Amino acid sequence: MKSTDKRYLLIFTFFLLLPFSVSAQLVQGKRIEFDLNSSMDEDHQLFSLQENGVLLFHSIEDVYRRKMTIDFHKYDSTLTELWKASFVPEDEFLLNKTFQNERFLFVLFKKRERTDIRVLRLDLETGDKTYVEGNLLTNMDIEHFTVLQSKAFIGGKYNDRPVVVMFSFFDKTSKVLPEIHANHLMISEMDVSARNEVVYVMLKNERNCQYIIKTYSYEGKPLNSVGLGDKQRTPISGKILNMDNGTPLLLGNYAEGCSPLSIGIYMQNLSNDSKIQYIDFSDLQNFFSFMTPKKEEKIKEKIRLKKERGKEVKLRNRLLLHDIVSTPEGWILIAEVFYPEYKAPANNGFSNWRSYRIGNDTYNNFRYTHAILCGFDHNGKLLWDNSISLKDVQGSELSPKVQITRQEDFHILAYPDEDLIKAVVVNKDEKIKDLESFDLKTNSDKEKITDTDRTNLIAWYGQSFLAYGYQSIRKDNLTSREVFSISKLTYTLKNGKQ
Template identity: 25%
Template sequence: MLYMRYLLTLLFSLVLVPLLAQEPPAQPIRLELPFTTEDVEAEVIALPDSSLLVYHKTSNTWETEATFHFTKYNSRLEEVWTDTAALAPDSDYIRYYTTGPYTYLCFSGDNLRDYTFVRLHHKTGKTWHKQFTIEPLEAIYEYKVLQDKYFIIGRNRKDRKPLLLHLNPDSGEVTPLPSVYGEESTFSDLLADHEQNRVDAVITESNGRVSRLQVKSFDANGKLLNNYFILQRENVNLLNAEITPGDTTEKMLLGTYSTRDLRFAQGFYATPLASRVVEGNFYSVLQLKNFLKYMKPNREARTRRREEKRLQTGRNSGFNYRLLLHDLIVTPTGYILAAEAYYPQYSSPRSSNLGLTPQALTLYRLADEYKRSHAVALGFDKNGILLWDNAFPLTGVTSSELRHTVEVQHLADGRVVMAYPENSKIVYQLMNDDLYNDEKTELELMPYEENEKIQSTEYPGIIRWYGNSMAAFGFQRIRNKESGTRQVFYINKITF
């Protein structure tokens, strides 16, 4: 009897664990705001103190008048404070950066040289804003702030190449910083390391045939502190990298590499910055346990066999992946590097209209959209040793611009969640190290009341928030049997 009792207990635990693992995320709180897509532009930003900042702009039809609102909500989605900023009516939100007690928001105007920066104090809601005319720029891709000084990556108005600028908001002085050199060089990462009081810019230098990395470090005033050229192994090109925080002896570069065509990656690598030489830790796609799991099992097996034969005969890798890296996630034990595998989609070329052959026309075509095959996450320790990898198939996920389509969050229990919005659903994948789950998991967003129905969802989004919680948001049309239809901007707290 005792043996049977132990056996039943073991069987019950084996059944119980998968059931618990399949329990859907909770939706404990929902906030609805009376916004419509016709009248309001809105963004949701997670703050370091477990609160949310909601920005929204209201304007008239001709955009000759506009009001810019900023409201903070606590973790229970209760309003903490609200304020407005008197910006030019043609100002359009671009992006934000958060550090310490402030969030910095950037707005562009109809004149592509004019940019307005807003600084918000998280605790008081006090705002500061100022418009700057930045002559060299016609677009801003990224910016970071160190000691209230701005480091901006943008597109050069003259040659349309990327450039790095330093902006002193007190004096309004804009200074170009030494950065990109090669014809096809670009920026891979920009990190404001506040503990070290420096900004690190990771630059991919390329002449179209070979590429290498260099890292330039600046102080808050834009003074160059150090320049690191990362030497690499023969026949290996370092495509891009994310840099870790810490002092020079601790900093790591984690990124992708290529063995031939610079457009495609064949694997990942990790290397210490201080060595100035890529010493080891290269991981080809073939070495990763789950990178190819987005394929059906038979196709994955055939692909692996074909690749192994190529390598045995001394040929270069046949894997060709375009990978869009996410910002590095720092964990208590190391780092998580996430990336999305994508490929551009083109419409049929009309060479006769331009007098070009179809082959020549491909050099001038722009992608209509970017389709995703899957996303991956790789866990590294502090020394850059790969601990695990996992994958998230992204069937039917596309974007009109090359931007991130999934959100990635490291949970308190060590798991990683990847998620993206799909109409009124959240599609997600919970990753427990390298244990791959091939089941598609979806969460239907809940309205306020059980008798209500979500009729439509527009501009859905999801961001990581705090702890095990994410925030899903967007515009919805809700049908209530008693009170009729309403249009709202919603925020649903989702807790894994």
């Protein structure tokens, strides 16, 4: 080999050995604001339409007249308003649940202390509205709402027993699904498969700690019933996934017996009698990688020694499971570890604080410790896992915090922390780069955000997020105002060698 070739080879090898780096930057783009009226009870929700924009659901209730108005605003990918539609519910009809699919947003209303219901269907493309009247047959407490084609499936409780009502938009008839209204059962989740035209009702038997998945046809006929778990391992929640051939998979978290604390995740093929796959948290390679390397290694060593002595290692956590993220390789499960606490509402100018019930206890504040990620292939095989710290992020509402987007082989995970947006870049089981915390700003240099409430984040399209929430804004240290704001955030990643 010539000396020149050797020199080029050495230089090439030197660059290969340099540490890999990713530079990233989060940039705030357009911001829109809505001034809040102190005499009104207002609520705002965002529904991502990906590249087609975003829908803002804005409800305004006169607390004295008990009259509600709902405004729908559709914005394009630049946050330019395309159309606005308004709707006024009938007297005594309370806004209950919403459900979104690719074409429509469905809004469920129920008459106070009655069985009458109304369903508003909003066309996400045009803003056209359809309003349908119906009846629940029983004065149930509604907990779940989903839609398959032209039928709504409404789940909840009646006389402390579960019930699911199927309501047809065409002929306005209602039907109670069979084999559900029984003692010791509660509805965990409901899901639909548009591809297979079936409805899944997931039930928890609180007496024998069994998790039951009931499948119904589009006509409401029972098709199948599968019982999972025992007093050692019982699924807590489940998300339905469909493989390329249409085979349904159930993915979720499980506990020991009837405990609300998760000890791992599971995967079950619902099309055959295959054995359920359990993966304990202690078997994940990076469950503790959100910690400092020294602390992570210390905990892993304790677990290893216990397993060598033949002892079971069970890591118990409260887990908030997200919707499963589809990827070209398969799926990503994201879940946040949290714990509830009671905290008296602070007098911060915002009146819409809410309480949540877990078991027999009521909480109105939640602290998040970390989030776990698990990557699966299309057959449900675990490929990798990772975790990121949430550094005691807290919120008055129990809702998903971490949002995920993808650029090439990297995933950008971002989450709100009061008035800051924080993020980390991962590549499967590797941590690549912590992004700088980003401080949300107003549209004017003369104004400053002095307080925030319920700051949320959603992954939008491409390399963008939407940050939204309630804020107190002060101008020139004199006057202040309360607003609801939406800000577009974009990022760029550049790969290189340090």
